[in-house]
Amino acid sequence: HTIMGRSLLAADEVTMADVFKASGYATGVFGKWHLGDNYPFRPQDRGFDEVLVHGGGGVGQLPDTWGNDYFDDTYWHNGVPHKYTGYCTDVWFAGAMRFIEAHRDRPFFCYLPTNAPHGPYNVPEGYARPYRDDPAVPNANFYGMITNIDDNVGRLREHLRRLGLEENTILVFMTDNGTAAGVRGGKGHNAGMRGTKGSEYDGGHRVPCFVHWPAGGVGGGRDVDALAAHIDLLPTFVDLCGLKPPQADLDGASLAPLLRGRATAWPQRTLLVHSQRIEWPEKWRKSAVMTERWRLVNGKELYDIPADPGQTNNVAASQPDVVAQLRRAYETWWEHINDRFDGYCEIVLGSDRENPSRLTSHDWHTDNGPVPWNQQAVLAGLKANGFWAVCLERAGRYRFELRRWPREVDLPMRAAPDRGKALDIVEARIRIAAHSECLDVGPEDRAAVFTLSLPAGSTRLDTELIERDGTSRGAYFVYVERLT
Template identity: 50%
Template sequence: MPSRPNIIFILTDDQGYGELGCHGNTVIQTPNLDNMHAESVRLTNYHVGPTCAPTRAGLMTGHFHNSTGVWHTIGGRSLLRQDEYSIANAFSDAGYKTGLFGKWHLGDNYPYQPQDRGFQETASHGGGGIGNTPDYWGNNYNGDHYAVNGEWTPFEGYCTDIWFQEGLKFVERHKDEPFLCFITTNAPHGPFIVDDSYSRQYDGQVENEDRANFFGMITCIDENVGGLRRRLDELGLTDNTILIFMTDNGTACGAKSGEGQFIANGYNAGMRGIKGSEYEGGHRVPLFIHWPNGGLTEGRDVATLTANVDMMPTLMELCGIARDDLVFDGTSIASLIRGDDIDWPDRTLVTDSQRITDPIKWRKSATMTQRWRLINGEELYDIQADPGQEKDVASDHPDVVEKLRADYDRWWDKVSEQFSGTIPIPIGSPEEPSVRLNAHDWRNPEAECAWNQASVRAANKCNGYWEIEVAQPGTYRFELRRWPKEEDRPIVEDIEGELKTYSDIKDGYGGGVAVPVKTARLKVGDIEQESAVTQEDKGILFTAELNAGETLLQSWFIDDAGEDIGAYYVYVDFL
């Protein structure tokens, strides 16, 4: 009997179904992924969340993303609820070595980090992308610091290369024992930064420089996939490794949508909508699975409706991990992948894109069966006859609309049970006695926050509160800062240079504006404190005696005119 199979799961960010040569794109160069496609079972009717964090929440738990607390990418709505049990937990508990290298995007404080959720070895950037506010200050894809098991560590080289290198090091360390390895690139998510050797080949073939760089980032990923597969061959691991390639949502830059979300330019494999859309192009993505010992070596399409919530139970079944105590919203599709001759029942799946503080029923939703797509509870498309979703046939099939609306209602009742629940960040926990809160996770009704470092430099006027949990009663110290400790600069001081937008950080971030604040204020629960801000202060310190339990924390920097911003970074220590 061969040993239990290994798993390497490659997940790319913002690459759509159409950014592959094997899917009909005649411009992009993806020879290694095209080869993998030819040697894999392909899920061709596979659906995810229309944006990054929601897809990851469903993939990691087998639960609908809204029910896990993750329905946005910022504003504290990308934190995976503490009681969710992840695929890494399951495999770790079953004796697998587990690792994640790249993007996590489900929380940056204990207990939401990947190393807190079952991944034994990790290297990752902060937030939803390199250069987000939780990330190490100044990261811009090359020569960055990444969190290795939670500790910021300097690296040389380009981010995509590093994720694959770290993933391969993990594989080499554990080649004689079963492992689960996620390689989760932040590419090709913007900013679109890649070496010219990858992007300039697309000059004159695509509509703009952003798309050339976007395609170049994918070609770099493709090159790394080829290197990974060659190394697996050298290590003798190919046959017993389940190798998966998947993307997390529709395209961000390979196509542009116009009126009615129909494609105005670019290539999207005939689908309507792009990233964030309720139409097919927002959430139908590729998934290839190659496993020689499992007989998965020849190209075969599976056109049955499937979803990211199916992957956790599927991989557990393929690896012989039986857990009757776990309940999933998805189902194992192992029999479909194996090609077993079974009568697969039709089912209804729902995905949606909320991207607001509090979810709204029917908002940007797709209620799906094998044949039908009900969009926003109103438009109906026969996806088999009309894959481009051009003709709304709701008036011709009122019975189908009624049934799908009832299916959606049942789904909504389930996922909305915890909408009003809190997802607090602990302070004073023995596991993380020093905590850095940041503006990426601010809560406010508009879900407005300084979610990237360019916004911090621009001193964006916004504020919000953090949901916190005081882990133990006692004295706490709070340090309010405009700049993170890595910058070590007075609160009011500028950074010399021209301001740049987040999309323009390839050659560095540029400058930062001065903020003429005079007063700092902190509110923790019912406790409020205020202090003057001098020209030399890098941080303003407050201490407070707190009782254990959940509460809210908010900060202010206020100028003479009464205008304010929040402290983009608050450092909290249990004394």
């Protein structure tokens, strides 16, 4: 999932940054992380030396700084909030170029995942204006955001040229999913594919991937038609850069022979994707089993891609042997990945690496109930609750500050900013590690503060903010500090 505590990257997983760092590379990330906003899930905990990111999965989501809207925002720089001037994508590229210039004389790994063109679709008007009156464009702002990215990629390439790094820097451009708003109502461009972002059909997950490395013999405008996936990037970089192979089970394959045009034969592969977006993964849910020729969708529909790239003609009935073969491949894959589905990725509290910690309802576990994952939900006072899966790193006294609004808003819990709904909160409750306490909430109280002596170990943190009429919601924000 992208919320509900299911976007957190398990603490024992090896990241690409870990692998580059182990081989002496400087590492930096600029833009969207979306794998956790607390220890041990932040990018600075996962191999990155330089970090400039927004919170959560998009600007304006709950882990992000309140009020961010893509322009002149406050982002996290190496764990510290810092206010920037300019448009978000321009900020990310500027930070990346500073990082590259600072490390021009040593190997570096620069990861630049932009939040654009993610919603909300905000962009300087100058970028959207060329598309406003185009009848073929369904969303001028979305297309303008892409044009801004294009301009920034040009700035980056010119920066590499100016620094004398263009020839011997591997430059990869790709996207993370199919279009989100580029096709609507028969308008827009989707390369003839079926589906958009989140879909199990090719339009949901088939993406461009451009690789440029003149000094390494990678370039020249060649198309590589072999089936490949995101899991192939790390093995490819290990191969191309001569990195120390990680002590981990890598699912992908090195694409280096294909990129260099040296592959005399390439084995047939079966790759799999799924888009669950629920608390507990379900077998066959929004899945695709892929070979060079076939797509088995949701375990039932079969498409012959060379003959039917738009996936309009289900041929499962006439190809039972192919369906059976691809279903067997899925079963094997599922057995390989399902041993971790029942667990939680626990946010660690009380660590010297992050103390205090700021928790948000973005990471509540709700068993598929509603989740206030963005600032609009908090403004509306969404009635919902869930718990945080946490681990207290050490025994001690902990301070818990339950809030409706984050500290930067600085309003009483009963008040509301413009466009917000006021809630008549009169009581706050907390439950953690066999402790359960409640406090009255006054009209001017910004927070309900609990101080508890707690043992070390895994537990869950539950909260409630209760209105005068008995209506209960969870605390959207909780600040936790180990005192002793």
